[in-house]
Amino acid sequence: MKIVEKSRLWFGLSGLVILIGFVFIFMMGLNLGIDFTGGTIIQIDLGKSFTTQEVREITDQFDKEASITYAGENRTQVQVKTKLDLSETERAEVFDKFRDKYGLDTEDLVSMQKVGPTIGNQLKRQAVVSLAVAALGMLLYITYRFEFKFGVVATTALLHDVLVVLAVYAIMQIPINTSFIAAMLTIVGYSINATIVIFDRIRENRGYMKKGTSLTELVNLSVTQSVARSVNTSFTTLLTIGMIYLLGVSAIKEFALPLIVGIISGTYSSVLIAGPLWAFWKNKEKPRAGRA
Amino acid sequence: MNLKRTVIFTAVVLIIGLSAYILSFGASLGAYDMIPVKDAIKYGLDLRGGVYVVLEAKPEEGGAVSDETLTRAIATIRNRVDGLGVSEPVIAKQGENRIRIELPDVTDSQNAIDIIGKTAQLKFLDPDGEMVLTGDNVRNAEAIYQTHPSGRKEPVVSLELDSEGAGRFADVTGAIMEIPDVQGYQPERSISIVLDEDVISAPEVQAHITDGKAIINGMPNIEAAADLATLIKAGALPVDMEAVEIRTVGPTLGANSLERSARAGFIGIFLVMLFMAVYYRLPGLVASLSLIIYIMIVLLILVSINAALTLPGIAGLLLSIGMAVDANVIIFERLKEELRNGKSLRPAIDAGFKRAFRTILDANITTLIAAAVLFYLGAGPIQGFAVTLTVGILSSMFTAIVITKMLLKMVVGMNITRNTKLFGA
Numbered sequence: 001m002k003i004v005e006k007s008r009l010w011f012g013l014s015g016l017v018i019l020i021g022f023v024f025i026f027m028m029g030l031n032l033g034i035d036f037t038g039g040t041i042i043q044i045d046l047g048k049s050f051t052t053q054e055v056r057e058i059t060d061q062f063d064k065e066a067s068i069t070y071a072g073e074n075r076t077q078v079q080v081k082t083k084l085d086l087s088e089t090e091r092a093e094v095f096d097k098f099r100d101k102y103g104l105d106t107e108d109l110v111s112m113q114k115v116g117p118t119i120g121n122q123l124k125r126q127a128v129v130s131l132a133v134a135a136l137g138m139l140l141y142i143t144y145r146f147e148f149k150f151g152v153v154a155t156t157a158l159l160h161d162v163l164v165v166l167a168v169y170a171i172m173q174i175p176i177n178t179s180f181i182a183a184m185l186t187i188v189g190y191s192i193n194a195t196i197v198i199f200d201r202i203r204e205n206r207g208y209m210k211k212g213t214s215l216t217e218l219v220n221l222s223v224t225q226s227v228a229r230s231v232n233t234s235f236t237t238l239l240t241i242g243m244i245y246l247l248g249v250s251a252i253k254e255f256a257l258p259l260i261v262g263i264i265s266g267t268y269s270s271v272l273i274a275g276p277l278w279a280f281w282k283n284k285e286k287p288r289a290g291r292a
Numbered sequence: 293m294n295l296k297r298t299v300i301f302t303a304v305v306l307i308i309g310l311s312a313y314i315l316s317f318g319a320s321l322g323a324y325d326m327i328p329v330k331d332a333i334k335y336g337l338d339l340r341g342g343v344y345v346v347l348e349a350k351p352e353e354g355g356a357v358s359d360e361t362l363t364r365a366i367a368t369i370r371n372r373v374d375g376l377g378v379s380e381p382v383i384a385k386q387g388e389n390r391i392r393i394e395l396p397d398v399t400d401s402q403n404a405i406d407i408i409g410k411t412a413q414l415k416f417l418d419p420d421g422e423m424v425l426t427g428d429n430v431r432n433a434e435a436i437y438q439t440h441p442s443g444r445k446e447p448v449v450s451l452e453l454d455s456e457g458a459g460r461f462a463d464v465t466g467a468i469m470e471i472p473d474v475q476g477y478q479p480e481r482s483i484s485i486v487l488d489e490d491v492i493s494a495p496e497v498q499a500h501i502t503d504g505k506a507i508i509n510g511m512p513n514i515e516a517a518a519d520l521a522t523l524i525k526a527g528a529l530p531v532d533m534e535a536v537e538i539r540t541v542g543p544t545l546g547a548n549s550l551e552r553s554a555r556a557g558f559i560g561i562f563l564v565m566l567f568m569a570v571y572y573r574l575p576g577l578v579a580s581l582s583l584i585i586y587i588m589i590v591l592l593i594l595v596s597i598n599a600a601l602t603l604p605g606i607a608g609l610l611l612s613i614g615m616a617v618d619a620n621v622i623i624f625e626r627l628k629e630e631l632r633n634g635k636s637l638r639p640a641i642d643a644g645f646k647r648a649f650r651t652i653l654d655a656n657i658t659t660l661i662a663a664a665v666l667f668y669l670g671a672g673p674i675q676g677f678a679v680t681l682t683v684g685i686l687s688s689m690f691t692a693i694v695i696t697k698m699l700l701k702m703v704v705g706m707n708i709t710r711n712t713k714l715f716g717a
Binding site for chain 1: 338346348399400401402405406409534535536537538539540541542543544545548549552553555556557559560561563564567568571603604606607608610611613614615617618621622625629647650651654655656657658659660661662663664665666669677681
């Protein structure tokens with residue numbers, strides 16, 4: 001397979017997705033969920049169908065901007081989302097009003113989440129720190145086991161995946177919550193795994209290469225040999241995670257979706273970006289290198 | 293065909309099947325009782341329902357929160373939680389100035405939050421508003437019914453003071469008894485009982501109390517009296533605390549999440565096995581067998597380290613199944629190559645495993661690095677995810693490198709076929 005020769009196409013495609021993502025981030029921003037913005041989500045099982053109008057009669061007393069959505073399998077549950085950080089008394093009042101109107105008891109409060117406004121900033125910092133620490137740890141490990149350049153390229157591929165997932169979230173305006181960060185870190189772990197399998201092959205093939213074999217041939221051969229593994233592994237992983245996405249509850253979907261995007265992006269970057277990038281760098285360093 | 297090896301292999305398959313059956317449905321054999329693994333595993337709040345609260349210390353202007361203050365606050369909260377009768381609560385320090393509290397199975401979340409978050413600074417004030425004693429002087433508090441002079445039973449909190457408190461209480465009540473008692477309520481003869489700036493009761497003193505026994509009346513019901521008694525007994529928080537994060541999950545939502553995720557997981561796993569068998573043929577079937585072993589190992593480890601399975605944890609588990617298959621895929625792709633290079637079956641298997649080992653090791657260690665970062669920097673359900681991911685990765689390496697190899701060698705040893713096509717060549 002001629003992977004390296006077409007590297008402009010691969011880099012270009014990724015660049016395009018990331019660029020569009022950035023345009024969306026600058027124009028519309030990311031859709032941050034309450035974990036970041038702070039706010040309150042109350043989900044109540046009303047036990048019967050209802051209209052948003054009648055629910056709004058209650059919620060308007062607290063926040064006219066509150067969003068009302070249907071939830072639960074039979075759409076008998078209401079989810080009220082507000083960016084306000086409702087106090088304990090206010091939350092109790094909201095529920096009391098629903099209880100009086102629909103004749104509920106305490107167990108009908110399906111779930112309630114409240115996040116203070118200060119949590120978000122810490123979470124953002126925590127996310128960046130976690131990603132940086134993880135990336136650094138991997139860079140060190142790969143440098144130790146392989147070489148520094150492999151480490152840098154693998155970390156770049158990681159950055160690529162993080163940006164692609166972020167771009168997809170910006171373009172589709174999917175809400176971002178804590179689970180997104182966990183998913184990001186998982187993607188980082190998964191994608192590096194795929195990249196390493198390919199680098200491992202390059203490392204091994206380097207030893208067998210005849211004199212005069214170009215880096216391009218070396219990378220092409222190594223990627224070709226490991227592509228079946230990359231695709232099959234991603235496919236099986238997507239089978240299980242995809243099922244969770246299709247059949248799971250919304251809380252786990254929120255976690256599964258970035259994983260799905262990340263697995264696809266991770267496979268793409270390890271097969272089509274990492275190898276060519278490494279060859280590009282190596283060639284630049286020794287323009288006439290016969291052997292890697 | 294090698295009969296002896298065939299018998300051994302068949303026995304191994306039967307044992308795997310039997311173990312899977314026992315883990316799924318439980319079994320009882322004489323004195324030994326195995327419960328199904330789904331009942332033995334501990335579930336996180338998001339799957340069993342409960343309350344998750346993060347309290348943040350709000351020290352007075354400019355003040356800092358010392359470690360010792362936070363530790364005392366945790367002790368107080370633990371006492372209060374014990375008063376609530378919650379099983380397996382988690383109360384832990386988080387960061388510099390926060391306390392994380394997880395209360396499984398609590399349905400009345402509002403009440404729980406009210407109780408754990410209150411500062412509960414109890415003060416007794418004399419008629420001039422001077423402080424007579426505080427909650428620290430209370431040795432014991434309990435909710436009882438007291439018979440009102442009218443004959444009606446009334447829920448109250450009965451307090452027993454320590455000797456210092458009893459002494460001061462005697463002084464104040466003695467002094468009040470000097471003031472002439474006239475018809476009607478006299479504020480100048482009353483002692484105010486104040487909880488966090490709210491006057492909860494201000495009874496008029498009827499006698500010179502020297503035995504250190506006091507009563508708080510005016511309780512709406514016995515539950516409220518019991519809650520207040522719990523608060524007083526546990527003592528006041530050494531610093532004001534504010535709930536900065538609250539998440540509650542009702543029990544039905546939790547059970548529903550678990551059921552649907554489990555079903556999705558089973559379908560996913562089945563599809564993976566199907567794919568492996570179709571694509572890699574005989575080794576794929578063997579991989580499916582070791583996948584069953586893998587799942588059993590992971591579940592047993594989770595049970596034995598008492599790790600809580602959370603919703604992200606289930607996703608982590610399923611992700612690790614994908615990765616467990618990965619190790620097999622790496623090996624089988626190698627095996628194919630070796631076969632294509634003209635090696636015969638057994639040397640090809642050995643070479644395939646040997647060469648794949650290093651790849652699997654390097655690839656998995658980097659994922660472990662990510663899991664470790666998640667564990668140290670994450671909280672709650674995310675930590676649960678990191679644990680399942682780690683357990684998953686380690687077990688997947690073990691099953692791929694040890695179990696799959698063993699099973700594959702057994703299959704080859706049976707000499708049923710020498711057709712390398714069945715091995716993917």
